[in-house]
Amino acid sequence: DxxxxxxxxxxxxxxxxxxxxxxxxxxxxxxxxxxQQSLDQGLQFLIQYYNGEERAKGNxxxxxxxxxxxxxxSELNLSSLExxxxxxxxxxxxxxxxxxxxxxxPGTRLTVL
Amino acid sequence: xxxxxxxxxxxxxxEGRISILNCDYTNSMFDYFxxxxxxxxxxxxxxxxxxxxxxxxxxxxxxVFLNKSAKHLSLHIVPSQPGDSAVYFCAASPGLFxxxxxxxxTGTRLTIIx
Numbered sequence: 001d002x003x004x005x006x007x008x009x010x011x012x013x014x015x016x017x018x019x020x021x022x023x024x025x026x027x028x029x030x031x032x033x034x035x036q037q038s039l040d041q042g043l044q045f046l047i048q049y050y051n052g053e054e055r056a057k058g059n060x061x062x063x064x065x066x067x068x069x070x071x072x073x074s075e076l077n078l079s080s081l082e083x084x085x086x087x088x089x090x091x092x093x094x095x096x097x098x099x100x101x102x103x104x105x106p107g108t109r110l111t112v113l
Numbered sequence: 114x115x116x117x118x119x120x121x122x123x124x125x126x127x128e129g130r131i132s133i134l135n136c137d138y139t140n141s142m143f144d145y146f147x148x149x150x151x152x153x154x155x156x157x158x159x160x161x162x163x164x165x166x167x168x169x170x171x172x173x174x175x176x177v178f179l180n181k182s183a184k185h186l187s188l189h190i191v192p193s194q195p196g197d198s199a200v201y202f203c204a205a206s207p208g209l210f211x212x213x214x215x216x217x218x219t220g221t222r223l224t225i226i227x
Contacts, residue, residue, distance in 0.1 A: 042220060102159070104149075107155075
């Protein structure tokens with residue numbers, strides 16, 4: 001158990017819909033990262049937050065947005081969903097003293113029908 | 114453009130022997146490298162890392178070697194155990210404060226044969 005929690009574990013929805021994925025980092029970790037893993041793909045970095053502020057952005061679609069709240073939990077919002085958005089979405093967190101080492105949550109499996 | 118490459122999608126090794134997983138990278142800005150292990154239905158678990166100032170880092174049965182000139186790293190597991198069967202991802206980071214995003218390879222599925 002990495003200490004990073006993600007909800008829900010599974011999500012099934014229809015095209016055009018909007019969903020919110022939630023992540024709680026490990027206690028004391030200020031950075032939260034979101035990654036997407038599509039079928040047969042490596043993990044693709046989406047976005048990073050540090051202590052409530054956006055720190056780095058990867059290949060995140062404009063239909064996707066995220067935020068980190070004062071209690072440091074983070075939400076990833078996916079809207080106007082398409083079939084190709086079906087994937088595993090992982091959240092990771094890292095401690096201030098070792099920012100390069102990220103600890104991953106169990107992921108949310110999103111299926112868009 | 115795949116900046117981190119794991120060219121072997123799968124690898125089978127006899128229990129007790131050495132497992133060697135390879136990873137190549139193209140971005141010379143990468144300064145910090147990590148290996149993650151992933152079981153089905155779980156998130157990646159951090160295994161071992163290495164900074165570019167080193168060429169070797171060891172942790173129990175796991176050793177990571179870095180060859181900066183060849184832009185190549187490898188993970189050695191010895192002796193291999195059945196519980197090591199998993200997908201292994203190589204990842205790299207620029208190691209810059211404020212830009213710690215990881216770039217992952219596509220993974221190598223390791224199967225340990227009893």
